[in-house]
Amino acid sequence: MPTFTALTTLTGKTPAEALGAAMERLDPAPTGVGVFEIEDGSGLWEVGGYFTEAPDAAGLALLAAMHGAADFAVSELPETDWVAKVRRELAPVEAGRFFVYGSHDADRVPEGRLALLIEASMAFGTGHHGTTQGCLTALDRLAEEGVAPRAVADIGCGTAVLAMAAARLWDVPVLASDIDPVAVEVAEANAAANGLRGRVRCLEAAGFDHPDLEDAAPYDLVFANILKAPLLALAPDMAARITPGGHAILSGLLIDQGAEVTARYAENGLIVREAIEIGEWMTLCLRKTAG
Structure with missing residues (x-):
């Protein structure tokens, strides 16, 4: 199943939250909406939605104009088995005496280390x-x-x-x-x-x-x-x-x-x-x- 994202930025928490709430009323509706402050001192907030079908471009453009946001950037994400990807790409981590690993790396836990198991799906x-x-x-x-x-x-x-x-x-x-x-x-x-x-x-x-x-x-x-x-x-x-x-x-x-x-x-x-x-x-x- 394809997944689409639609992301924009605007200034201020209250306008960002209002835009996020408005996105939830789109048709087709997003499966999720996120509102996050960009922690770079700019005062900008990012608003994004995830869709299982292509979002309404005209509706997004209207929402951006109404809320004073930048144009939405819409992308189609490739289908990915994220857990398998994490297992391939996230090697165990060593920090001091600690060894953080997933169950797929259980055979790599060194002797004498304080091992912490976190599954890849909870990366x-x-x-x-x-x-x-x-x-x-x-x-x-x-x-x-x-x-x-x-x-x-x-x-x-x-x-x-x-x-x-x-x-x-x-x-x-x-x-x-x-x-x-x-x-x-x-x-x-x-x-x-x-x-x-x-x-x-x-x-x-x-x-x-x-x-x-x-x-x-x-x-x-x-x-x-x-x-x-x-x-x-x-x-x-x-x-x-x-x-x-x-x-x-x-x-x-x-x-x-x-x-x-x-x-x-x-x-x-x-x-x-x-x-x-x-x-x-x-x-x-x-x-x-x-x-």
Whole structure:
């Protein structure tokens, strides 16, 4: 079955969300619509739809004109077995002592490594992305220094690869939360597949807004591999829930966004210990001041 995409950009969240809602009323209707901020400081948002038959070009042109968007770019995607493609192209990833792999590479797990199984069909956030690799590297370095947290949270956990990595290192409770219920289901499945059910608890929550996250605070270590805007907004809440001397590992940042996030967290008592750059991405390891 062919798949078509229709993508455009425009300025501002509210207009972008309005355009996304209008796209859902097209005939033929899209099978899905996404609205995303382009994290390059431009203020642009991308709006896109997926279609199983060619979208109405005239309807798209009218929507773009009505909402002040650029012309839609329509493409037909080749039919692809994405899981097979991921299995072919995503080799296992090593970050410090961690080895992230799919079941098709189970025979390649080295002795003495902390192995994390993520299936190819759940490839987002497996460790192949520079942000996740950076977080795993920062985590490994903290452990090498003798850091031993008593409570850990992974905010915006995705597949929960970071939460599972912490649970592999230390016998401590780890809470993994995500605003997306599908991500929570994926995180639960991954925890079970890695024998970590019970040690990694998965919650649906925005930020720290869940009674279980509140009850478990303060934390000695918090992960947040999300995006610049939510990281900036999360700074006061995170600082209030980390113990003095505790750590935060943040990513989802382009390199040129690091200075702004660093400054915001410094205002809240979290000082950069290390910045790790992998490709175009930056990971920050922060420590909360004792005062």
